[in-house]
Amino acid sequence: MVTSTTPWRRRRAAPVLLLSAAVALTGCGTERATDTAAALPTSLARSSPPPSAPPTPTSPPASPYVEPGVVDGAPHIGDNNAYRRTGTLSPAGEKAARREAARIEPVLKRLWRQKEWDPESVRAALLELGYAEEGSGEAGERAGGTLGVRGMDARYETDHYVTPDGAQVGLRVRADACVTAFVQETNYGVKVNGPYLETGCFEPPYGH
Structure with a gap:
């Protein structure tokens, strides 16, 4: 009787080992997928904001010494050339x-x-x-x-x-x-x- 029960136990144990191996393999695959997702750089997950445009230059203020109507902007040109007026x-x-x-x-x-x-x-x-x-x-x-x-x-x-x-x-x-x-x-x-x-x-x- 003892010799007849030993092969049955061996045959029952084999599926249990195969099932454990399958669970182990499945667990490893899940861990790799999780590790890969965690390793992705954040730049792929969201886009970077566009660089801000440089400030628009502003024109310098007008000189307070330019006389109205003077084309070249020379100061006091009207007064300096008063002697040429008729x-x-x-x-x-x-x-x-x-x-x-x-x-x-x-x-x-x-x-x-x-x-x-x-x-x-x-x-x-x-x-x-x-x-x-x-x-x-x-x-x-x-x-x-x-x-x-x-x-x-x-x-x-x-x-x-x-x-x-x-x-x-x-x-x-x-x-x-x-x-x-x-x-x-x-x-x-x-x-x-x-x-x-x-x-x-x-x-x-x-x-x-």
């Missing part, structure tokens, strides 16, 4: 000045073509139109006459001043009206305007 030209004064400019322009054109732009030649040609040369008193004030002719103003070039050949003309037509003109080697010009603050009917040079 007086108010009335409609009657403009009409009278244009009439005299129409007489002067052909003379300057002829002199320019003849290459005679020195002040002496220009003065003599304009006096032939009947104008009287403007004089000056002891204190430098105007004294009679309306025509003024003089050489060109010196101008600065590179590192020194140069006085170009030519003549400039100032004709006082009325108290508020002038003919301002010039003739030189390169060109000539005639315009009407009110008198300048410091130079009368002559256009003042730059760099005052």
Whole structure:
């Protein structure tokens, strides 16, 4: 009887061992899956926030020294160039000045073509139109006459001043009206305007 029960116990024990092995294998697989999920980097689980945009630069405040209407923004350019402003030209004064400019322009054109732009030649040609040369008193004030002719103003070039050949003309037509003109080697010009603050009917040079 003892020998007959031993093989039965061995046969019953074999399924128990196989079942234990299967449970063990299943348990290992579950643990690996859990470990893999835990090992995933957090960057795959949620997206990173987008980088913030750089701040928009703001324009600097306007300078308090820029005058209204000044294009290049130079401070006090209007005050510095006040000497180049002309007086108010009335409609009657403009009409009278244009009439005299129409007489002067052909003379300057002829002199320019003849290459005679020195002040002496220009003065003599304009006096032939009947104008009287403007004089000056002891204190430098105007004294009679309306025509003024003089050489060109010196101008600065590179590192020194140069006085170009030519003549400039100032004709006082009325108290508020002038003919301002010039003739030189390169060109000539005639315009009407009110008198300048410091130079009368002559256009003042730059760099005052």
